[in-house]
Amino acid sequence: MTHPKLDQAVQKVDEFLAAYPTLCQYDRLRDLEKKTGQPKAYLFFAIVSLITTIVMSVGGSKLFSDIFAFVYPAYMSFKAIDSTSDATDDTQWLTYWVVFASFSITESVMTFIVSWIPFYYIIKSAFFMWLYHPKFMGAGLVYKQIIK
Numbered sequence: 001m002t003h004p005k006l007d008q009a010v011q012k013v014d015e016f017l018a019a020y021p022t023l024c025q026y027d028r029l030r031d032l033e034k035k036t037g038q039p040k041a042y043l044f045f046a047i048v049s050l051i052t053t054i055v056m057s058v059g060g061s062k063l064f065s066d067i068f069a070f071v072y073p074a075y076m077s078f079k080a081i082d083s084t085s086d087a088t089d090d091t092q093w094l095t096y097w098v099v100f101a102s103f104s105i106t107e108s109v110m111t112f113i114v115s116w117i118p119f120y121y122i123i124k125s126a127f128f129m130w131l132y133h134p135k136f137m138g139a140g141l142v143y144k145q146i147i148k
């Protein structure tokens with residue numbers, strides 16, 4: 001017997017996995033679920049944990065924060081290129097990449113300062129999430145207030 005809250009969380013993760021079958025490899029997870037008897041959500045978290053551990057072992061926090069700042073915006077940029085109906089998403093992602101490039105150049109020039117800031121890569125990841133999160137659209141603000 002499991003806790004009802006855990007069952008509810010597993011159900012939500014299963015719904016998420018089903019909503020994005022290609023991205024989450026839903027069919028493969030379903031096959032693994034049948035073979036192992038473990039829920040897809042547990043297998044998904046195990047795979048994500050394994051990938052995160054490998055990335056942190058190989059490249060550390062810098063690689064993790066760089067991947068965090070690149071993968072989702074790149075995916076959304078490809079979606080924006082493919083969509084023909086809305087030009088605002090094109091502007092959002094183009095602005096994000098301008099801010100991303102400016103930040104990356106500044107970061108590489110200021111590497112000696114980066115090493116002195118505690119939790120720098122966590123702060124950097126949070127900053128990039130703020131830049132690309134649809135609720136905040138921080139890239140537009142940074143572009144208008146600082147870069148432009």
